[in-house]
Amino acid sequence: MQLYNTLAKRVQAFEPAENRTVGMYVCGPTVYDHLHIGNVRPVIVFSALRKYMERFKGWRVVYVQNVTDVDDKLIRRAAETGESVDAIAKTYTDAYFSLLERLGVERPSASPRATDHVGEMVEFISLLVDRGYAYERCGDVYFRVAKVADYGALSGRRLEDQQAGSRVEVGEDKENPLDFTLWKAAKPGEPDWPSPWGRGRPGWHTECVIMSRKYLGAHLDIHAGGNDLVFPHHENEIAQAAASSDAPFFRFWLHNGMLHMGGEEMHKSLGNFRYAHEILAEYGAETVGYFYLSRHYRKPLDYSADGLRAAQAAVGRVRRLIEDIESELRDAPGEATERGRAFAGTIAGYRARYVAAMDDDFNTVDAIAAIHDLVSEANRFRAAAAGDDRLALRDAVLLLRELGEPLGLFQEESATGGSSIEAGLVDLLIDLRRELRSRKAFDLADRVRDQLADLGVELKDTAHGTLWSRR
RNA sequence: GGCGGUGUAGCCAAGUGGUAAGGCAAGGGACUGCAAAUCCCUGAUUCAGCGGUUCGAAUCCGCUCGCCGCCUCCA
Numbered sequence: 001m002q003l004y005n006t007l008a009k010r011v012q013a014f015e016p017a018e019n020r021t022v023g024m025y026v027c028g029p030t031v032y033d034h035l036h037i038g039n040v041r042p043v044i045v046f047s048a049l050r051k052y053m054e055r056f057k058g059w060r061v062v063y064v065q066n067v068t069d070v071d072d073k074l075i076r077r078a079a080e081t082g083e084s085v086d087a088i089a090k091t092y093t094d095a096y097f098s099l100l101e102r103l104g105v106e107r108p109s110a111s112p113r114a115t116d117h118v119g120e121m122v123e124f125i126s127l128l129v130d131r132g133y134a135y136e137r138c139g140d141v142y143f144r145v146a147k148v149a150d151y152g153a154l155s156g157r158r159l160e161d162q163q164a165g166s167r168v169e170v171g172e173d174k175e176n177p178l179d180f181t182l183w184k185a186a187k188p189g190e191p192d193w194p195s196p197w198g199r200g201r202p203g204w205h206t207e208c209v210i211m212s213r214k215y216l217g218a219h220l221d222i223h224a225g226g227n228d229l230v231f232p233h234h235e236n237e238i239a240q241a242a243a244s245s246d247a248p249f250f251r252f253w254l255h256n257g258m259l260h261m262g263g264e265e266m267h268k269s270l271g272n273f274r275y276a277h278e279i280l281a282e283y284g285a286e287t288v289g290y291f292y293l294s295r296h297y298r299k300p301l302d303y304s305a306d307g308l309r310a311a312q313a314a315v316g317r318v319r320r321l322i323e324d325i326e327s328e329l330r331d332a333p334g335e336a337t338e339r340g341r342a343f344a345g346t347i348a349g350y351r352a353r354y355v356a357a358m359d360d361d362f363n364t365v366d367a368i369a370a371i372h373d374l375v376s377e378a379n380r381f382r383a384a385a386a387g388d389d390r391l392a393l394r395d396a397v398l399l400l401r402e403l404g405e406p407l408g409l410f411q412e413e414s415a416t417g418g419s420s421i422e423a424g425l426v427d428l429l430i431d432l433r434r435e436l437r438s439r440k441a442f443d444l445a446d447r448v449r450d451q452l453a454d455l456g457v458e459l460k461d462t463a464h465g466t467l468w469s470r471r
Numbered sequence: 472g473g474c475g476g477u478g479u480a481g482c483c484a485a486g487u488g489g490u491a492a493g494g495c496a497a498g499g500g501a502c503u504g505c506a507a508a509u510c511c512c513u514g515a516u517u518c519a520g521c522g523g524u525u526c527g528a529a530u531c532c533g534c535u536c537g538c539c540g541c542c543u544c545c546a
Contacts, residue, residue, distance in 0.1 A: 026546095027546070028546090029546085030544095030545085035546085036546090038545095038546060039545095039546050040546080041546065042546050043546080071544085072544070073544075073545090155474080155475095155541080155542085156474060156475075157473070157474055157541090157542070158473085158474095160473095178542095204544085225546060226545080226546030227475095227476090227540085227541085227546085228540085228541070228545055228546065229545080229546070230475095230541075231474095231541065231542065232542085232543085233544095233545090255546095256546070257476085257540095258539090258540075258546075259546085260539075260540095263538070263539070264539075264540095265539075265540065265545095266546095267545070268545080269544090269545085294483080294484070294485095294493090294494075295483085295484070295485095296484085296485075298476095299476085299477080299484095300476075300477075300539070300540080302483085304482095304483085306482065306483075306495085306496095307482090307483060307495090309495080310482080310483060310494065310495040310496080311483090311494085311495085312495095313494080313495060313496090314493090314494050314495065317494085320507095320508065320509090321508095321509095324508075324509090357485090363485075363486095365484065365485050365486095365492090365493080366485055366486080366492075366493080368485095368493070368494080369484090369485070369492055369493035369494080370492095370493085371493090372492095372493055372494065373492085373493075376510095379508095379509055379510070380509090380510070382509075382510090383502090383509055383510045383511095384510085437504080440504075442504055442505070445504090445505095446504095446505070446506080449505095449506075449507095450506095458507075458508095459506090459507085460506085460507055460508055461503075461504095461505090461506080461507085461508095462503090462507095462508075462509085463502085463503090467508090
């Protein structure tokens, strides 16, 4: 498949480096608060990419996502609330995993925490100091940016330009304003660890270098995150990797666009944000997922209640088809007819379109369009076909579920199947109601339908029987 | 100042040289005891504006205008 590589600044063919195994590292949360709906975009997008690679490309994906559990924001939060940094980190790490579950997103293969790797980071920083790429000032250690020949290659900027118009404060004791902190001397009361430069804590950029190498080994295929991380975070990772070893670092760098609200980028500091768990509770995982994936992942996405409502309606259209067909045909016996086989051949074309779209820089928007065209095709067949020809509609449902799977869509079980008491009772009422309708006792028949609706069960009378679904 | 993104129907949104996908909303018709759903029909002579290249441009080039971002912690 083809993916846009920020490092190359163009779309390139992507293949796993070896053994059909893809190593993917996605920058994870700093656990000082709940995620807002902007933070959740890379979570949804890149886990969908992961699933697509697993299900449709036949690759094994090792998906590593760090948890940053020590940094300035956590320390500030601790000072504000009186809780310990550890307690805050635990609270929001748990909240994060709970959110993943409610989003229907698979857990990462590994979720290494920064605080579990401080020793390794100290060793790493020592190596950089030994090699002349880092220097100590008053207990802080800085990375010497000017020593890396192609610093700025990822973000497309040159050191000289940055210095000219830079807003960076020169203060501190940096040799160069762009030198970044590898190790911070601890102030009293802050979490700290021993190091050759005194007690302190690691800077942010180092953990990803250590952890990606440790957990992905040779499979440094893809490093992903929001495009606000291109500079300085990812640039600084690359610089450290180059300074520490000649071994190659990540080949592909993928970046998602920012979520906007009211035309501006969403930020905690701007106050224009909504918590992800609140939106999720309001609309459900399927609608939220559809909303994100109906816009190309590299472009900015504007949050809006209208957009979520449109997503909800669009998802409903597909789900209705699935529910109706399963309600009508799930237990129907019979073999595929000739006309049914022709239909199955037709819908295979939509699968091909979906794959082509997904392979083209993960164009979920076109992939979803193919799904909608498949739904239209199936609806037309459904409106026209009779008898055993209709059995082929089950193939459409299987295909919809297959195509929806990487996207986290259309996986929910219909309520109609199985042998639950509920299903049995609804079937019984439908049976009785059919009798009422045949005797033109429409007032009673309507009462059954209305009262079932109040209970959350929707009845639909069609030429092929009465169908039901749960609302 | 440096670097980058973006502007497509009422709304959302694909499409980067071959003659405008898809969704939502809206209107008309069919079907239906009614309802819901579904089907059919209705939409951009046109892709911010102007100019250029080309047999051909939403797509390439130039200029103008609007909006957003990175260069500082940030998904």
